[in-house]
Amino acid sequence: MGHEYYMHRCxxxxxxxxxxxxxxxxxxxxxVHNNTIIAEGWHRKAGEPHAEVLxxxxxxxxxxLSTSTLYVNLEPCxxxxxxxxxxxxxxxxxxxxxxxxxxDPFSEVNGKGIAKLKKAGTDVIEGVLxxxxxxxxxxxxxxxxxxxxxxxxxxxxxxxxxxDRERSADQKGPNWITGKESKILVHSWRAEEDAILIGAQTAxxxxxxxxxxxxxxxxxxxxxxxxxxxxxxxxxxxDETSENLVFNYKTATKERSTExxxxxxxxxxxxxxxxxxxxxxxxxxxxxxxxxxxxxxxEAGYWDEARVFTGTPNFGKGLKAPLxxxxxxxxxxxxxxxxxxxxxx
Numbered sequence: 001m002g003h004e005y006y007m008h009r010c011x012x013x014x015x016x017x018x019x020x021x022x023x024x025x026x027x028x029x030x031x032v033h034n035n036t037i038i039a040e041g042w043h044r045k046a047g048e049p050h051a052e053v054l055x056x057x058x059x060x061x062x063x064x065l066s067t068s069t070l071y072v073n074l075e076p077c078x079x080x081x082x083x084x085x086x087x088x089x090x091x092x093x094x095x096x097x098x099x100x101x102x103x104d105p106f107s108e109v110n111g112k113g114i115a116k117l118k119k120a121g122t123d124v125i126e127g128v129l130x131x132x133x134x135x136x137x138x139x140x141x142x143x144x145x146x147x148x149x150x151x152x153x154x155x156x157x158x159x160x161x162x163x164d165r166e167r168s169a170d171q172k173g174p175n176w177i178t179g180k181e182s183k184i185l186v187h188s189w190r191a192e193e194d195a196i197l198i199g200a201q202t203a204x205x206x207x208x209x210x211x212x213x214x215x216x217x218x219x220x221x222x223x224x225x226x227x228x229x230x231x232x233x234x235x236x237x238x239d240e241t242s243e244n245l246v247f248n249y250k251t252a253t254k255e256r257s258t259e260x261x262x263x264x265x266x267x268x269x270x271x272x273x274x275x276x277x278x279x280x281x282x283x284x285x286x287x288x289x290x291x292x293x294x295x296x297x298x299e300a301g302y303w304d305e306a307r308v309f310t311g312t313p314n315f316g317k318g319l320k321a322p323l324x325x326x327x328x329x330x331x332x333x334x335x336x337x338x339x340x341x342x343x344x345x
Contacts, residue, residue, distance in 0.1 A: 001035055003071070003099050003125065003128045004128060004129055006030055006032055006037070006069075006071040006099070007071055007073060007099065007101055007128045007129040007132075007133070008129065009028070009030050009037065009040070009071075010027075010028040010029055010030055010051075010071050010072060010073040010101065011028060011073055011101075011129070011132060011133065011136055012028065013028025013029070013030070013040055013041070013042035013051070014026040014027050014028035014042055014043070014051070014073055014136060015028075015136070016028070016042050016044075017042055017043050017044055017045070018192050019191045019192055019217050019218060020044055020045050020218075021043050021044065021045060021046060022046075022139070022194050022283050022284070023046060023140075023143070023194075023281045023283045024043060024045075024046045024140075025043075025074050025104070025137045025140040026043070026073075026136055026137055026140075027042065027043045027050060027051040027052075027072060027073060027074045028040070028041070028042040028043075028051050028072070028073055029041050029042070029051035029052045029054070029055040029070060029071060029072040029073075030055060030070075030071045031055050031056065031058075031059055031065070031068050031069070031070050031071075031095075032068060032069045032070075032071065033064045033067065033068040033069075038059055038060075038064060038068070039055045039056070039057075039058035039059040039060075040054075040055055040058065041053065041054025041055035041056075041057070041058060042054070047083070048083075049083060050076075050077065050083060050086050051072060052070060052072055052076055052086040052089065052090065053083070053086060053089060055070065055072075056070070056089060056090070056093055056095075062093070065093045065094065065095050066093075066094045066095070066096065067096070068095060068096075068097075069095070069096075069097040069098070069099060070090060070095050070097070070098050070099070071098075071099045071128075072098070072099075072100060072101070073100075073101035073102065073129075073133045073136065073137075074100070074101060074102060074103075074104055074133065074137060075100050075102070075103045075104040075109060075110075075111075075113045075114055076090060076098070076100075076113040076117070077104070077108075077109050077113055078108075078109060078112040078113040078115075078116045079108040079109060079112070085113070085116075086113070087113040087116045087117055088116075090117060090122065091116070091117065091120040091122065095122065096122065096123060097122065097123040097124075097125070098117055098122055098123070098124050098125070099124075099125045099128055100114065100124065100125065100126050100127075100128070101127075101128055101129055101130060101132070101133030102126075102127070102130050102133040102134050102137070103126070105140075105141050105144045105145050106140075106144050107144070114126065138150060138304070138305075139283050139284040140283065142304055143278070143283045143284075147275075147278050148274040148275070148277065148278050148302070149194065149195070149274060149277045149278065149282050149283055149284050149285045150283065150284040150285075150304050150305075151274075151284075151285055151287060151297060151302055151303045151304050151305075152189075152193065152284065152285070152286045152287065152303075152304065152305045152306070152307060153286075153287050153294055153297060153298070153303050153305070153306040153307070153308075153322075154186065154189070154286050154287065154288050154306070154307045154308075155288070155289055155291075155294060155308060155309070155321060155322070156177040156178045156182070156308075156309040156310075156311060156337075157177065157308065157309070157310055157311070157321035158177055158310075158311060158313050158314055158315045158318075159310060159311065159312055159313060159314050160314045160315060160316065161320060161321050162315040162316075162317070162318040162319055162320060162321060163177075163289070163290070163291050163318070163319045163320070163321045164205070164290075164291075164315075164318050164319040165315050165317075165318045165319075166317055166318045166319075167205070174206045174208070175315075177309070177311035177313055178309045178311045178334075178335075178337045179311070179334075179335040179336055179337055180335065181334045181335035181337070182309050182311075182334045182335060182337045182339070183214060184214045184215060185334055185339075187211075187212045187213065187214035187215045187217075188212070188214075188215045188217070189286060189307070190210070190211070190212045190217075190219070190220050190286065191212045191215060191216075191217025191218055191219075191220075192217075192284075193220050193284045193285060193286045194220060194221060194282045194283050194284050194285065195220050195221040195222070195223050195245075195277065195282045195284070195285040195286075196210050196220045196221070196222055196223065196285065196286045196287075196288055197222075197223040197224070197225070197273075197285050197286070197287045197288070197293070198210070198222075198223075198224060198225075198237070198287075198288050198289055198290065198293065199224070199225045199226075199289065199290050199292060199293035200224065200225060200226040200227070200228075200230050200231050201290050201292065202288070202289045202290040202293070203224055203226070203231045203235060203237050204230060204231060205290070206289075207235055207236060207237065208236070208237055208288075209236045209237065209239075209241070210222050210237055210242070210288070211241055211242065219241055219242040220242065220285075220286070221242060221243045221244070221245065221282065222237060222238070222242050222243070222244045222245070223244075223245050223247065223273070223277075223285065224237065224238070224244070224245070224246045224247070225247050225269065225273070225293060226246050226247065226248050227247075227248055227249045227263075227269070228248070228249070228250070229246075229248050229250050229251070229260075231246065233255070233258060238258050239257075240256055240257045242257065243257055243259075244257055244258040244259070245258075245259050245261055245276075246258060246259070246260045246261065247261050247263055247269065247272075247273050247276075248260055248261070248262060248263065249262065249263055249265050250262065261276060268300070270296060270297065270300050270302055271300075274302060287303075290319070291319050291320065291321065291322060294322045295322050298322055298324065301344075303344050304343070304344050305341065305342070305343055305344065306324055306340075306341070306342040306343075306344075307339065307340075307341050307342075308321075308324075308339070308340045308341075308342065309334070309337050309338070309339050310337065310338045310339075310340070311336070311337050312336050312337070324342050327342045327343055327344055327345060328342070328343045328345055329341065329342050
C-alpha cells in the first residue's frame, strides 16, 4: 500500500478531534511496520498528548519502531509547549522514516520539526495528500497566517432568494425555510466551531438560542454585534448556556456569562471584532445573520467559506439574501433542501 493509503487513515483519525481540539490542530498518526498499521493515535484536546506520542506509545513491541514508518498529517512539533516536542520523541525512538502531510504554519513549529528530524538522520517525506491535509486544518492555518478566526457564513434562503418574509415590528420568531435534516446538520456544525455570530436585529427578530440542542456537543461562544445595546440581556441568546460577548459602542462590563466589549467608533467594527477574537484564541466562527451582517463580512472580504441552504418555500417578497459569485462551489441535498458550499479562494 502507498503513502496515500496511510495518510488517509491519519486524516480519518484526526477528524475525531473536530469538536474538542481547538485551538490546536486536528492531527492523526499511524505507525506502519512491514506494510501493516501496528498503532494509531489522534490528538484529543489541547494540553493532552499529541497524535504521534499516542501512536508511538500504542506500539506493543517498542523494538519494532526502529524499522517502522510514522505517518502524520501535520508536521511534528519541535518546541516545548504544554507538551514536550514530538520530534524529540521520534528521534529518541530511532524511527527511521516519517511521512508528513503538510507543514505547520505556527511560528514555533514551521519547518523546525522537519529540520530537526533531518538533522538527526531521519528520512522525511513531505506533501502526501497535502491539499486534503491543508483543508482539514484550514481553521488552524487561517488563524495563524491571517491573525483572525476562520469565518464561515451561513444562511438559509427561500426558493426565490429571500432570507425572511416581510414582517411588522411586533412579529418575532424565525420564519423557517429549511427542514429538520438541515437543522440537525447546522447544530452539528455549531459544535465544531469556537463561536457563532449574529447582529442585533437577528437577535431581536428571531430570538435564537444558537445552541447545539439537536446533537451532542459543546455550545459555541455566542457573539452579538449590538452597537447601541438594543438586545435585552434576558433574551435566550444571552442566557448562561454559553459564554457570550456583546460588541458595542457604549460600555465594557461583565455580568455572569455575558461580557460587553466596547469598540472604538473611529475604527472599522468588523476589524476590531476579529482582532478581539484572535486575542481570545477564538479560532473559528460561524456567522448566522442577519442579511446586513452577512453582507458586511462579504464586502470587507472577511470570509473564508459560505454554507447556503435553499429551501422549497417561495416568499414573493421580503429580505433579500446576499449574493456570492465567482467562487468554487460544492452542492448536496439535505431532505428537500439544497446546500451550496462556497469557498473564498
